[in-house]
Amino acid sequence: MAIDANSPQVNRRGFLKGAAAGAAGAAAATVSGIAATDAEVQLPDQARVAFTPEQAAQTLAPETAPLPDEPDVMTVEDPGSDFMVDVLKKLDFEFIAANPASSFRGLHESFINYGGNTAPEWITCCHEQASVNIANGYYAVAGKPMAVITFAPSGLHHAMMGIFGAFSAHTPTYLLVANILDGKERRPAFDWGPHSVVDPAAAVRDMVKWDDTPLSLQHFAESAVRAYKMAMTEPRGPVVLVVDATLQENAVADRAKLRIPRLTLTSPPTGDSGAVAEVAKLLVAAENPLILAGDVARNEDGMRLLVELAETLQAPVQGGGRGMPNQHPLSGGGNVRTADVILALNEEGLYGRLNRYRDQQVRSSTPLVKSDAKVISISSYDLYMKGNYQTVERFQEVSMSIAADPQATLPSLIEACKKLITSDRRRVLEERGKRLASASAEALERARVECTYGWDSSPITLQRLAVEVYDVIRDKDWASVGGGGGRLWNVDKFYRTMGAVNGGGIGGSLSIAIGAALAHKKHGRLCVRFQPDGDMLYVNSALWTATHHRIPMLFVMQNNRAYHQEVMHLQRMANRRQRGMALAHAGLPGSTLSNPDIDFAQMARSMGAYAEGPISNPNDLRPALLRAVERVEKGEVALLDTITQAR
Amino acid sequence: MRFGLLFLIVAAVLASALPLRGQTAQAPPGNGETGKKLFVERACWQCHGRAAQGGGIAGPRLAGRVAPWPTFSRYVRRPTEEMIPYSPKMLSDVELADIYAWLRAIPAPPAVSSIPELNRK
Numbered sequence: 086m087a088i089d090a091n092s093p094q095v096n097r098r099g100f101l102k103g104a105a106a107g108a109a110g111a112a113a114a115t116v117s118g119i120a121a122t123d124a125e126v127q128l129p130d131q132a133r134v135a136f137t138p139e140q141a142a143q144t145l146a147p148e149t150a151p152l153p154d155e156p157d158v159m160t161v162e163d164p165g166s167d168f169m170v171d172v173l174k175k176l177d178f179e180f181i182a183a184n185p186a187s188s189f190r191g192l193h194e195s196f197i198n199y200g201g202n203t204a205p206e207w208i209t210c211c212h213e214q215a216s217v218n219i220a221n222g223y224y225a226v227a228g229k230p231m232a233v234i235t236f237a238p239s240g241l242h243h244a245m246m247g248i249f250g251a252f253s254a255h256t257p258t259y260l261l262v263a264n265i266l267d268g269k270e271r272r273p274a275f276d277w278g279p280h281s282v283v284d285p286a287a288a289v290r291d292m293v294k295w296d297d298t299p300l301s302l303q304h305f306a307e308s309a310v311r312a313y314k315m316a317m318t319e320p321r322g323p324v325v326l327v328v329d330a331t332l333q334e335n336a337v338a339d340r341a342k343l344r345i346p347r348l349t350l351t352s353p354p355t356g357d358s359g360a361v362a363e364v365a366k367l368l369v370a371a372e373n374p375l376i377l378a379g380d381v382a383r384n385e386d387g388m389r390l391l392v393e394l395a396e397t398l399q400a401p402v403q404g405g406g407r408g409m410p411n412q413h414p415l416s417g418g419g420n421v422r423t424a425d426v427i428l429a430l431n432e433e434g435l436y437g438r439l440n441r442y443r444d445q446q447v448r449s450s451t452p453l454v455k456s457d458a459k460v461i462s463i464s465s466y467d468l469y470m471k472g473n474y475q476t477v478e479r480f481q482e483v484s485m486s487i488a489a490d491p492q493a494t495l496p497s498l499i500e501a502c503k504k505l506i507t508s509d510r511r512r513v514l515e516e517r518g519k520r521l522a523s524a525s526a527e528a529l530e531r532a533r534v535e536c537t538y539g540w541d542s543s544p545i546t547l548q549r550l551a552v553e554v555y556d557v558i559r560d561k562d563w564a565s566v567g568g569g570g571g572r573l574w575n576v577d578k579f580y581r582t583m584g585a586v587n588g589g590g591i592g593g594s595l596s597i598a599i600g601a602a603l604a605h606k607k608h609g610r611l612c613v614r615f616q617p618d619g620d621m622l623y624v625n626s627a628l629w630t631a632t633h634h635r636i637p638m639l640f641v642m643q644n645n646r647a648y649h650q651e652v653m654h655l656q657r658m659a660n661r662r663q664r665g666m667a668l669a670h671a672g673l674p675g676s677t678l679s680n681p682d683i684d685f686a687q688m689a690r691s692m693g694a695y696a697e698g699p700i701s702n703p704n705d706l707r708p709a710l711l712r713a714v715e716r717v718e719k720g721e722v723a724l725l726d727t728i729t730q731a732r
Numbered sequence: 733m734r735f736g737l738l739f740l741i742v743a744a745v746l747a748s749a750l751p752l753r754g755q756t757a758q759a760p761p762g763n764g765e766t767g768k769k770l771f772v773e774r775a776c777w778q779c780h781g782r783a784a785q786g787g788g789i790a791g792p793r794l795a796g797r798v799a800p801w802p803t804f805s806r807y808v809r810r811p812t813e814e815m816i817p818y819s820p821k822m823l824s825d826v827e828l829a830d831i832y833a834w835l836r837a838i839p840a841p842p843a844v845s846s847i848p849e850l851n852r853k
Contacts, residue, residue: 444814533850537841538795539783546785556849573850649778653790656775657816665822732779732787 166195166333168302168343172309173232175345178205178259180223180603181232182216184243185209188236188263188280191333205232208603208634211626213240215596217247218588219627220258222566222600225583228383230316231600236263237285237327245289247596250589251323252292253476255380255466257316258323260293262286265330276330286325291473294322302332303343310346319353319465319490353490355497356463360487364428364461365501367485369510371426371459374400375419377438379431379464380585381491382408388579390495391430397502399518404432407584411576412529414522421453429462429483430491436478446661450479461485463494532572544728545703547643553706554613554641557714561611566601566638567594568615580610591648592623599631602638611717612638616724618678619648621685625692631722632693639717640724641710642685642698649731651676689724698726759801760825762833770831774823779815784835791815795838804832 136144169192173181185193196207210216213235220231235244241262251258264285265276282288286296295315299305305328312324337343356364368374376395382388382405391408392415395401401419402409409416421427421439429435439460442450454460460483467488470477487494506514539546551570565574565582576582588597595616602612621642631638652673659665686696695716697709706727713723771777771784779791786793798804805828808818818828844850 441813443812445817533844535786535793536850537844537847538793539781539785540842540847542781542783542785544782546781546783547787548785552849556852559852653778653816656778660816660818660822663819663821730781730783730785730787731777732781732790 161334161336163337163340164191164195164333165302165305165335165337166191167199168337168340169305169309169328169333170195170200172306172345174200174204176309176313176348178230178232179227180208180220181205181234182208182210182219182600183234184211184213184216184240186236186240186263186280187275188265188330189234189261189328189333191330192234192261192263192328195333208630210630212624213243214245214247214593215599215624215627215630217244217258217260218250218593218596218624219600219603219630221247221251221254221256221586221588221593222583222597222602223604224256224258224600225254225586225597226564226566226580226601226604228584230257230259230313232259232261234261234263234328236280237282238288239279241285241288245292246589247593248289248323248589249292249474250587250593250597252471252474253589254585254587255320255322256586257294257321259313259316260323260325262325262327263330263333264298264327266298267329267331270331280330285327289325291471292323293325294469296325296327298327299329299332302337305332306343306345310348313348314350318351319493320469322469353493354465354468354488356487356489356494358497360485361494361497362501364463364485364487365498365505367426367459367461368398368400368428369502369505371398371400371424373419373424374398374426374428375421375424376400376402376405377421377427377429377432377435378402378405378408378491379429379433380406380408381430382406382579383492383584385579387492387495390492390499394495394499394502396518397499397506399514399521400428401521403438405430407576407579407582411572411574412525414525415518416525417528417572418521418524422455424458425455426459427454427461429460429464431464431466432462433464433466433476434478435460435462435483436481439481440479444657459484461487463487463489463491463498465490529572536573539730541703542730543701543703544645544730545701545706546730547732549703550615550641550643550706550727550729553703553710554615557707557710558611558613561714562609564601564605564610564612566605566612566614567598568643580605580608591617591620594620596624596627596630598638598640599627599636602631602636603634606636611714614638614640616640616642618642618644618646618683618685622678622683625688628689628694628722628724629692635720636722637717637720638722639713640689640694640722642724642726643729644683644685644699644726645729645731646679646682647673647677647731649676652731685726686724689722689726694722694724696724696726698724699728700725701728759832759836760829762826762829762831764830764833764837766827767830767832767834770823770827771834774818774827774831776831784838794835796840798832798835801832 181196196202208219210219216233216235220233223231235241262285265271265281271277271281286298290296295312297308297312299308308326312326316322316324378391381391388408391402391405392410392413395415401415403417403419411417432438439452439454440450441453462483467486536548536552540549552573555570555574564580569582583601586597588594598614605612655673655676686698689696695713697713700706700709709725713725716723780794781787784793784795808828811817
């Protein structure tokens, strides 16, 4: 039998068995040759002299003796992780994002070999924060959860900012957290500390909607379905399922006894019919109604409903995100100061919208709304709130508060309004609509004029950058996956922009954009992302994930070579304390990103993207954009490092 | 964690407010060239942009619509909205007048009609 001592297939025991057999057959075998070919074999010096066959046999006897009947189990036919994959497949996950870790090696292998790496397909990430934010961005476009797997404690800790972002934006990201709880299953030096936590979910329990630690595979199946259902129930939010490594790796005792429950999603709550009728009465009678919309629409139907409500009432809509076409005649108009009835829909920042706030040495705020104005809130966020991580502003008094999902409530509200609108009232509303449409058209023209100021400036103005980008994508099926062009970009379809999404502060946006582009990919849309430089520097390895998985998208840098918001904060402090302008002259230590300037194009190229830059001359923008878009349309990631003004 | 800070200054307030009683309506003479440098050195650009073009979430445009001197100078000292206040210690009256002179002298931008990107529907 030929023995390759360097083969990883041959362990020390097996190797020595072969060596002993060879020695026994030799008249005067030596073992010095054996030691030379197997670094693991370290025989004592005296053994390096010539042995008789008897001596060799005696020396090797402890290693070559027959194996005892110990309960060694070397293989497994039906590991628990295969069943877990079956469960997750039934939940129809399209992708699962992860940075690899040994605590979920069982699941990882099952996803690839048993699950075929499809539905879900494994998305390779280089940091757990990127994994979670890619999932957050995916949901903001796809409207359904994406799975993430990580491990306790390190991976989960890395993931925490993304989880907080999901919590803040009501994103139902689905997290699997691998852990090794059973002490006897832990590997010395590996799992006693770094991979074992008594209650891993405790680290994020204040920012997830639900978590569980299944102790059996049936428990896993039921909790996996429950977690999905909880995540998708309004208001939505992230969930955590702890998956024990031993449960993943042990064999399934009896598949026939396992059952995957059917998933039935909970329909969203609608407003009480009496309250909705009262709201309709107020809105129809209002002379200056105003709709303040947060993240209302979940799909095209939500957008249609919001538009229908606005048109029924001929009322202006401020906000609404992707739920309101931004060039609609009723979009963006109105004024909280003159409104007599204000309808707030899932508006989390209502205090800020209805009050004037000043960040001077003594902070102050004063109401903007008329004292007799009726403020109505319809929000699903009233149905779920946690205390530790505060995602609320100061308390805003309202006249009516309906705890319900706005999109689900809109049909009955629209219907109630239509019933109350007489022909006389309709004429009044139509006149108001004409005034609002006229104001909207004027605002659009003003936006064009605004762009002309600083048109030829270098660094490039953000307005010109937006205009130039839009001009090369306007005739394509485009989608913004972060940042936008303002009023001049015609957001006429639901998918043109993303839903509310949060990465948990600076550093999450790059990955969010990649997740969003991942969701757009199968539709063939041209994805564009305005990418701030400060954000890019946190988890820029996500760019490699985009190139590796062939997620076509265009990054246009907003490179102002600073954390400019902090620059402004520092200047405010310096002015307030009257300490001169030293900060402005010194390049604002701690807040600027220059000396040396960062070459983002080179960084992007190093990860396989097409890149150009730095581009500081606005006249160089258009040809660079055309080249970059051509590459994106071929399926590549492209980045233009454009040097822009700070604001 | 850093959340957005909105430096919302209502431009219309600057543009339409009337001179205050007791203030001189006429701006003191200023040096526009010096004012252009001061606009950068005194950090005005941070919110209003280097061409005083304004921005969506920071200071409004000042180019082409700077308020009358009494309103302008009063607002810089005691802004009623979010703007960072500038005391005379931070920005003297002479320096403020220089900046004002530059703002008033900024050439008109190109016409919308001359920019093809702004005319495609």
